Amino acid sequence: MGAEAHRKASTKPVRFGIISLSDSRTIQEDFSGDKAQKMLTEGGHPVVSRTLIPDDPSQLAWALRALAGHADAALLIGGTGISPRDNTYDTLRGLYAKELFGFGELFRQLSFNQIGQAAILSRASAGVFMGMLVVSLPGSIKAIELALADILLPEVGHMLHETRKVGPLG
Numbered sequence: 046m047g048a049e050a051h052r053k054a055s056t057k058p059v060r061f062g063i064i065s066l067s068d069s070r071t072i073q074e075d076f077s078g079d080k081a082q083k084m085l086t087e088g089g090h091p092v093v094s095r096t097l098i099p100d101d102p103s104q105l106a107w108a109l110r111a112l113a114g115h116a117d118a119a120l121l122i123g124g125t126g127i128s129p130r131d132n133t134y135d136t137l138r139g140l141y142a143k144e145l146f147g148f149g150e151l152f153r154q155l156s157f158n159q160i161g162q163a164a165i166l167s168r169a170s171a172g173v174f175m176g177m178l179v180v181s182l183p184g185s186i187k188a189i190e191l192a193l194a195d196i197l198l199p200e201v202g203h204m205l206h207e208t209r210k211v212g213p214l215g
Contacts, residue, residue, distance in 0.1 A: 141172030
Protein backbone atom coordinates (compact mmCIF):
# COMPACT_ATOMS: atom_id res chain seq x y z
CA MET A 46 0.00 0.00 0.00
CA GLY A 47 1.43 3.39 -1.00
CA ALA A 48 1.55 6.59 1.03
CA GLU A 49 -1.56 8.03 -0.63
CA ALA A 50 -3.60 4.90 0.18
CA HIS A 51 -2.35 5.07 3.77
CA ARG A 52 -3.49 8.69 4.03
CA LYS A 53 -6.96 7.74 2.80
CA ALA A 54 -7.19 5.01 5.47
CA SER A 55 -5.90 7.34 8.18
CA THR A 56 -7.52 8.35 11.44
CA LYS A 57 -9.40 11.65 11.41
CA PRO A 58 -10.23 13.67 13.34
CA VAL A 59 -7.34 13.48 15.80
CA ARG A 60 -8.02 14.68 19.36
CA PHE A 61 -5.16 16.95 20.49
CA GLY A 62 -3.91 18.13 23.83
CA ILE A 63 -1.69 21.21 23.75
CA ILE A 64 0.99 21.61 26.41
CA SER A 65 3.01 24.82 26.30
CA LEU A 66 6.24 24.93 28.27
CA SER A 67 7.45 28.27 29.59
CA ASP A 68 9.08 29.67 32.69
CA SER A 69 8.15 33.24 31.78
CA ARG A 70 4.74 33.28 30.04
CA THR A 71 1.20 32.81 31.26
CA ILE A 72 -1.59 31.06 29.36
CA GLN A 73 -2.95 34.52 28.44
CA GLU A 74 0.40 35.33 26.79
CA ASP A 75 0.67 31.99 24.98
CA PHE A 76 0.17 33.31 21.46
CA SER A 77 1.86 30.29 19.90
CA GLY A 78 -0.59 28.04 21.76
CA ASP A 79 -3.44 30.22 20.48
CA LYS A 80 -2.16 29.84 16.91
CA ALA A 81 -1.77 26.06 17.26
CA GLN A 82 -5.27 25.68 18.68
CA LYS A 83 -6.76 27.75 15.86
CA MET A 84 -4.90 25.82 13.14
CA LEU A 85 -5.76 22.43 14.62
CA THR A 86 -9.46 23.19 15.00
CA GLU A 87 -9.66 24.77 11.54
CA GLY A 88 -8.01 21.57 10.26
CA GLY A 89 -10.84 19.52 11.77
CA HIS A 90 -8.97 18.29 14.87
CA PRO A 91 -10.53 19.07 18.27
CA VAL A 92 -8.35 20.38 21.08
CA VAL A 93 -9.49 18.49 24.17
CA SER A 94 -7.01 20.04 26.60
CA ARG A 95 -4.70 23.03 26.77
CA THR A 96 -2.27 23.88 29.52
CA LEU A 97 0.93 25.80 30.23
CA ILE A 98 3.54 24.38 32.58
CA PRO A 99 7.12 25.30 33.52
CA ASP A 100 9.86 23.65 31.47
CA ASP A 101 10.40 21.03 34.14
CA PRO A 102 10.99 17.34 33.32
CA SER A 103 8.79 15.91 36.08
CA GLN A 104 5.89 18.25 35.30
CA LEU A 105 6.12 17.42 31.59
CA ALA A 106 6.13 13.67 32.25
CA TRP A 107 3.15 14.05 34.59
CA ALA A 108 1.22 16.20 32.08
CA LEU A 109 1.77 13.66 29.29
CA ARG A 110 0.66 10.75 31.48
CA ALA A 111 -2.46 12.70 32.48
CA LEU A 112 -3.25 13.42 28.83
CA ALA A 113 -2.82 9.82 27.64
CA GLY A 114 -6.21 8.19 27.12
CA HIS A 115 -7.94 11.56 26.71
CA ALA A 116 -6.12 12.68 23.55
CA ASP A 117 -4.78 10.93 20.48
CA ALA A 118 -1.89 13.35 20.17
CA ALA A 119 -0.02 15.85 22.30
CA LEU A 120 1.40 19.03 20.79
CA LEU A 121 4.19 20.44 22.95
CA ILE A 122 5.24 24.03 22.42
CA GLY A 123 8.56 25.38 23.71
CA GLY A 124 11.67 24.12 25.43
CA THR A 125 13.27 22.66 22.30
CA GLY A 126 16.38 24.83 22.18
CA ILE A 127 19.80 24.33 23.73
CA SER A 128 19.72 26.71 26.69
CA PRO A 129 20.15 25.16 30.14
CA ARG A 130 16.38 25.48 30.84
CA ASP A 131 15.34 23.80 27.56
CA ASN A 132 14.49 20.32 28.86
CA THR A 133 11.69 19.19 26.57
CA TYR A 134 13.68 16.99 24.17
CA ASP A 135 15.80 15.48 26.94
CA THR A 136 12.65 14.51 28.83
CA LEU A 137 10.90 13.12 25.76
CA ARG A 138 13.90 11.06 24.71
CA GLY A 139 13.49 9.09 27.92
CA LEU A 140 9.72 8.70 27.43
CA TYR A 141 9.33 7.88 23.75
CA ALA A 142 8.53 4.25 22.97
CA LYS A 143 9.50 5.14 19.39
CA GLU A 144 10.97 8.37 18.06
CA LEU A 145 10.10 9.61 14.58
CA PHE A 146 13.49 11.06 13.63
CA GLY A 147 12.24 12.15 10.21
CA PHE A 148 9.89 14.69 11.78
CA GLY A 149 12.69 16.70 13.38
CA GLU A 150 14.88 16.34 10.31
CA LEU A 151 12.15 17.62 8.01
CA PHE A 152 11.22 20.45 10.37
CA ARG A 153 14.82 21.66 10.51
CA GLN A 154 15.14 21.41 6.71
CA LEU A 155 12.02 23.51 6.18
CA SER A 156 13.10 25.92 8.95
CA PHE A 157 16.45 26.42 7.22
CA ASN A 158 14.56 27.88 4.25
CA GLN A 159 13.01 30.47 6.59
CA ILE A 160 15.70 31.25 9.17
CA GLY A 161 18.95 29.88 7.78
CA GLN A 162 21.59 28.23 9.91
CA ALA A 163 19.76 29.00 13.17
CA ALA A 164 17.56 25.99 12.32
CA ILE A 165 20.25 23.73 13.80
CA LEU A 166 19.42 25.07 17.26
CA SER A 167 16.00 23.39 17.25
CA ARG A 168 15.46 20.01 18.84
CA ALA A 169 11.91 19.65 17.50
CA SER A 170 10.84 16.01 17.64
CA ALA A 171 7.99 13.55 17.41
CA GLY A 172 7.40 10.13 18.84
CA VAL A 173 5.00 7.74 20.48
CA PHE A 174 4.30 7.68 24.23
CA MET A 175 1.64 5.48 25.84
CA GLY A 176 -0.01 4.99 22.44
CA MET A 177 -0.24 8.74 21.94
CA LEU A 178 1.52 10.67 19.19
CA VAL A 179 3.70 13.41 20.72
CA VAL A 180 4.98 16.33 18.64
CA SER A 181 7.35 18.86 20.17
CA LEU A 182 7.90 22.25 18.53
CA PRO A 183 9.77 25.49 19.25
CA GLY A 184 7.72 28.24 20.85
CA SER A 185 7.69 30.75 17.99
CA ILE A 186 4.52 31.40 16.03
CA LYS A 187 6.41 30.95 12.75
CA ALA A 188 7.59 27.50 13.90
CA ILE A 189 4.00 26.53 14.77
CA GLU A 190 2.70 27.75 11.40
CA LEU A 191 5.44 25.95 9.48
CA ALA A 192 5.19 22.63 11.31
CA LEU A 193 1.40 22.45 11.33
CA ALA A 194 0.78 23.65 7.77
CA ASP A 195 3.64 21.83 6.03
CA ILE A 196 4.06 18.64 8.08
CA LEU A 197 1.59 17.83 10.81
CA LEU A 198 -1.85 18.71 9.44
CA PRO A 199 -1.32 16.86 6.14
CA GLU A 200 0.16 13.78 7.84
CA VAL A 201 -1.16 13.49 11.43
CA GLY A 202 -3.99 11.08 10.61
CA HIS A 203 -1.56 8.76 8.85
CA MET A 204 0.93 9.04 11.71
CA LEU A 205 -1.72 8.12 14.27
CA HIS A 206 -3.03 5.28 12.09
CA GLU A 207 0.45 3.77 12.02
CA THR A 208 0.82 3.96 15.81
CA ARG A 209 -2.40 1.97 16.24
CA LYS A 210 -1.67 -0.94 13.94
CA VAL A 211 -1.96 -4.32 15.65
CA GLY A 212 0.03 -7.46 14.96
CA PRO A 213 2.95 -8.17 12.65
CA LEU A 214 0.99 -7.28 9.50
CA GLY A 215 -0.88 -4.33 10.97
